[in-house]
Amino acid sequence: MGTHGTEWQFISPLPELGQMVCGTCRTLISYPRGAPRVRCVSCKTINLVLEDHQIGNVNCANCQVLLMYPYGAPKVKCSCCHSVTDVGVSYNFIVKRVESYCAH
Secondary structure: OOOOOOOOOOOOOOOOEEEEEOOOOOOEEEEEOOOOEEEOOOOOOEEEOOOHHHEEEEEOOOOOOEEEEEOOOOEEEOOOOOOEEEOOOOHHHHHHHHHHHHOO
């Protein structure tokens, strides 16, 4: 048997998948990368998808759990102990660093 008369089917590759946890029911959701929003199959909540470059990480100031937050947020509330952690470098820290540098 030759290839004469054989039809080739090209199958498109599967989309690359991302994962996130639903903000309401904590279900793990898989979704095609690039989707701006994802509906949870369990509770039907529509979740906003943030790309890697839009997410920051900080440890909770109280219980040290690693927290994720959208860049630009000034504070983040811990989902475990409910304490609020300041995000980023504080003004006082910057002033002290500048004063320390200028003193030399």
